[in-house]
Amino acid sequence: MNIEVFRAYCIAKKGVTEEFPFDEDTLVFKVMGKMFALSSLKRLPTQANLKCNPDRALTLREEHDGVIIPGYHMSKIHWNTLFLERVPPELLKELIDHSYDLVVSKLTKKVKEALNSLD
Template identity: 70%
Template sequence: MNIEEFREYCISKKGITEEFPFDEKTLVFKVMGKMFALVALERLPSQVNLKCDPERAIALREEYDGDVIPGYHMSKVHWNTVLLGNLPPKLILDLVDHSHDLVVSKFTKKLKAEFDALG
């Protein structure tokens, strides 16, 4: 999977914005203003940071040693860095969904109502 395919999948989800809050090289995807994915546009091989349940994060790092690592410049407990070119696209899409769903699950009632109203 390449960066453009990753981006297309992320922005196809409900309530998504993309921005460059840190610098012009780090693309951030947010759902209702909350980060769920970051892409280092100039890093090779291509890699992304995704939020992950702590237990699942450890299991993924063990199973995909070197291709899923603790989140670069992020909480090592809650974020993984995922190398896009080395993993099956279906797994990457599943990890995007997992990250997105984790963030949505932590919404306040008000934000969840706004999110649900989007359709």
Template identity: 65%
Template sequence: MDIETFRNYCVIKKGVTEEFPFDADTLVFKVMGKMFALVSLEKKPSSANLKCDPEWSLELRDTYDGDIFPGYHMSKKHWNTVLLESRLPPRFIQQLVDHSYDLVVAGLTKKLKAELDSLQ
């Protein structure tokens, strides 16, 4: 999956914004102001950091060794780095994005969840 396809999939999700809060290279996707995905626009091979359930993180790293590993510059317990241009099927990468998004949404306050629900 190329970065543009990854970006397009992230931004169609409800309540998502994109920004460069750290530097001009790291594109961050947020839902209601909370990060769920980060991607480097310059680093090759292309990779994305995605939030993940801690137990599933370990399983994914074992199963997809070399394509999924502990989150680069992130909490190794809660984040994975996923190689986008790898043997991983695009639909599987989309499922990982969905999982990350859903984890962040589940952790939102009631007020932010209500705001998200009210969005078209």
């Protein structure tokens, strides 16, 4: 999956915004103001960081050695770095969904209601 497809998949999710809060190179995707994905627009090969359940993160790293690694500049427990063009597209979509769902599950009741009310 290239960066354009990755971006389109992330931004199509409900309540998602994109911004550059760190620098002009790091594209960050947030759901209701909380980060669930980020990617460097200049770093090659193209990589993205996604939030992940800690146990699943370890399993993914073992199963996809060198393709899914501990989160670069992130919590190594809760984030993985993925080489976008080497991860099977269906797995990548599943992991984007997983990251999004993890963040949504931690939102307050009020914010979840606001998310659910969006078209």
